[in-house]
Amino acid sequence: MTEATANTQDVILDIKNLKVNFYTYEGVVKALDGIDLSIYKGESFGLVGETGCGKSVTVRSVMRLIEEPGKIVEGEIFYKGNDVLKLKEKEIRKLRGAKMTMIFQDPMTFLNPVIQIGEQVSEMFLIHQKIQKDILDNKKKLSKYLKEKVVEIFDLVKLPDAAELFKRYPHELSGGMRQRVLIAMSIAADPDIIIADEATTALDVTIQAQILNLLNKLKKDLGRTLIFVTHNLGIVAEMCDRVAVLYGGQIAEVAETKALFVDPIHPYTQGLLRSIPLLHKPKDLLDSIDGVVPNLVNPPSGCRFHPRCPLKEDICAQERPKLVKVLPEHWVHCHVKQREYEGKV
């Protein structure tokens, strides 16, 4: 994606040819197969796709949070010019939480059930912020300082009774509140990149909207880069400046949100958009993409979408397409469409 770097905007995160395998008993799951992505500073970027297409794996790779039995086998991830994958464990720890944070999907399970919320949040200040020595040495002062900080950040994410919440345990909070705690934690150390990994999926629709608004506001106020991982196209349309569509561990299409929704190019994206029920155009049967999600232990050869693709040609099964810029700020991963749009840029 050398074209992208030439863009006037600053690239804050540049993923190149990322490959991640999971070594399970059933075989090697090739979860990511050469992901190329550039994310610009200050934008909100969406990552969409079906379950199991590798969205979460991509963002977790960015923070090097891939756990056993997964392994990053190839690729480079540049954060401000440094390859994250080549950093030492100690150095990456300084990035995590401080420069990049992640808001996880399920607020029920991602908070430690036996530690008070205030304590869990204040850990962020403790490890990522320079605290004056006299405060650090004095236990009373330190806890007072931390509490102030936590209350401050709780107010920012609009958690009510912040001071009182400090001593509470996760199970005593509602789902929305817990999600706010997670968000509070993620912005506590003032990071450059906030990754929301299905951050609203587990919530009620009304709470979802509140959280999304909150995130949007935070992004605007703080001017941070936001990466949105979701399978909900509505959220993407609402929140994101640019979108990448993933399919079976490969990127199908990258475009600005509006362009993607108005004029999708990749056949998978087209199918995906058609399958959304629309209130103003009710149909008897929703359109669906035939076939099933590929088994990533033995993925289809060539383009991984080809067994389900309506435009399938012989070359699709034989050769993997490249991610090619077909329109300004619009990349597509498809032999047929690339030919169609050739020379239009």
Added chain:
Amino acid sequence: MVSDTEYLGEEIHEDVFSFRVSLKARWKEIRYAISLLRKSPLFIIGFIVIVFLLALAIFAPIIASYGPREFDIRIMNEPPFTTDERTTLKWTGYSSLSGDFDLDPDLKARTWVADFTNNSLDDFMVGTASTDTSEASLLFFENRGATEEKLNWELRDDYFDMPIPEGVTRVVPTAGDLDGDNDTDVIIGGDDGHLYVSLNKGTPATPAWTAFSILNNSAGQMFNFTGQASPSLIDFDSGEEKTYDNGSHLLDLIVTSDIDANTGRYQIYTYMNRGNRTHYSFGVLTYNWAGKPVPYGPKNVTGKILEINPTTATTGSLRIYFAFINNDQRPDMILMFDSGKYEYYTASSVVKDPQFLPLDKSEASVLFEFPALPEEPFLDFRWTDFTGDNASDLIIFANNGSVIYNFQYYEVDGRFHLLGTDEQGGDIWSRICWALRTDFFLAVWIVSVAAVVGTIIGGLAGYFGGWVDNLMMRITDIFFAFPGLILAMSIAAALGPNLFNLSIAMIIVWWSGYARIARGQVISEKNRLYVEAARSIGMGDMRILFRHILPNSIYPLLVAATLDLGGVVLTAAGLSFIGFGAQPGDAELGIMISSGRQYFLSAPWLVFFPGIFIFLIVLAFNLVGDGVRDVMDPKLRR
């Protein structure tokens, strides 16, 4: 599946058909699990060890050079050996000794052996009754030692020359050190029903006998029996350290009498010696066997009445011989009737409070070998070590004056002892092979019965819920409130300690665990769609439970059972160790350790090898169980 249901126009949830589908899926899962197990080294080690031990158990008859109960007949326990080549005892055939004794064919001999001369060779005291004269005599034969498989006896008129008390026409002698001066004194029973005593006040070599005087009991009463009194002196309550009077180590008196004409029964009287080392004092009648019930006493101590087979009990007098035939260190008893018939009895409880039972020779833990006695009227025999070679010899006095003998000799066995021999002369390696059979079988039997019972009860409780469930849970609560070992111990003790009862006790303790698992499984399974589907087509509860739900809940139970096998082996061995399972002589690893404990400081291998094998079995079962759990437990699977 889809094609079958297509006509409905919609896809039916697969769960509705879950029984067959899930069985198929489970079968796939099992094959998958096996393929995973193949990659786990610890599981493979465990599996190989189990196969190896199982092979030892199965091929025990081939591998083990000795049978499960093949021991030497040793009256005295000897310290065990490691490398000693084992010897077996054999009997020679009968040969005659009539020339040495030269008894009158008219005499009826009643004998007693004791080492009168203190030269470590047993001498004979023969009491006689002549059939045609009214004169009884007491003859002393000194043992001159054995040469070339021949016993030599010499009649010494000068050694014992006390006249027989008047009126006595038939003499039954017995002898032992009564006054603690380290020489042998004589008691005779006369046909007048009295006992007479003569003490040696001299030395063993130059005796000075007191005249016969009538023997009284400690209350000062004369001993008086029906017809002929046949006394035996034996230290009856020795060997038991924990008896309540601390084991007197003094000779006690046991007297048998003629058959009672009125009741038609024999009597055996026991008089415990309540004196001290220098003074004998035979107590009043303590126990009375054979014929008459103990005057009073609650029902559960009636074992003291000995049932004598009516066909053997005919007429005349009864004589009693004590020996240690099996290896339980309790006296065994041979009853000899005037008809020439004889019966064996063995003590089945502590020495102090013995309960004699007919001895089943096939169940004696010592391989019981004893040359058959000729069944002749008025036969008398003695079974002692005459030759001083630590092997018993047998001498038989027949009523025609002939004396025949039969002695034991050692034959070197020549078979190799891989792990040494135990305190009974048994080969430890062989016994371990046989014991593995017992322990494996016990473990599988206990676990499978407990699992089946638990699954059925737990399944019913889980399926029906309500009060059935409540009741069952309370019952399992009670079982969980007791420590398993203690509960099993109590049940085994109440049923009577043996291996079968042990297994029953352990099943009673173990089932509740499976019941809980089964209940949980059934509860989680019974709300599945396929159960509802089955119910909606009118399937019966039992059919749903046993054909559909239980087969789907069986896997966690199987895992639990595999994990339990090791624990069961450990517990069974432990219970046997403290005496609630296997009995002495059984080939079982726990009892091997328990009986080896007597010598374990000087002969550690007695304890070491059986223990190592228990450890191996349990370790192997645990390795296998862990492996199975790891692949079957979705929580731990990655």
Added chain:
Amino acid sequence: MKLREYIFKRLILLIPVLFGVSIVTFILSDSVGDPVAAYIGTALDKTPPERIEQLRVQLGLDKPILDRFWIYLTRLLQGDWGRSPTLQNQPVLEIIADRFPASAELAVYSMILAIAIGVPLGIISAIKKDKMADQVSRITALSGVSMPIFWLGLMVQIILFNFNVFMDGANLPFNIPYHERLTLNKYVVPRTILFGNFGATGFLLIDSLLNFDIPLFFDVFLHIFAPSFCLSWVQMAIITRMTRMAMLETMKKDFILLARSKGLTERVIIYRHALRNAIIPTLTVAGLALAGLMTGAVLTETVFDWPGLGWWAVESVSVLDTAAIQGFVIITALIYVLSNLAVDILYAVVDPRIRFD
């Protein structure tokens, strides 16, 4: 619900359980042994029938079963638990009071040892999963679980015996003993200064210190060393396995991933975030195991002639001494239920999610 109310409620629930236990023991005694025989013990044969009949009336054996159960219950509540012929016809309650401290002392020390070794070993094993350290500690733990403890005890005795023989020439001031709680002919069970003749804590190590009796302390320490070593090895194995499994499971939890994403060091993640969650199942196991040991580690006490409840249980069960068995069973059930309660309360302290309802 408040903690106090919860405890109260649980204590009330004790009553039906203990009632059930008393029914079981009653049935046990009624069917297994002869109460008269157990009452007068060995003198049975010498007792005239009139006296036995008198005793039957006195013990209420001529009454219907429900009446008998009622009598039995009232006697239990009055503290008349019968006498145990196994131990010179001492009252059962006295025997329990006498022997329980012996079992408890052994249990507590070996449990402390087991937890002190088992928990760290389990953590190391979980952290270094599938590495050398893990394999070693797994095999150690597995061998402990698979070890027949009576055999282990005998092996330890053999080693100590040979050590004593070997050190014979060295003129050590002591031999390492492996029987009983203390050298009986040399020392007496102390009465503490604090408690006077009303009895000591019963824990000889503590009592001897309270009495400033250093030689006795040393003697008791030597005595308790071997049995508690054997016992703690087996318990340590169980605790190690439990801790390892709980740690592994916890390390797979989502909140650990979050902790990682926060940039915490592995140390902090393990000891602050994972351990507090993983310790909960370990606590249950340890608590229940301690209860089991307190009521007598039957095999260990038998092998080491330890004058505790377990050894007495074996002795009394083998001669069907009903009074003793009843007493033992009741005390066992009581300890089990109480320790269950204690574990539950401990839970509430460690795990804030538990609410008492």
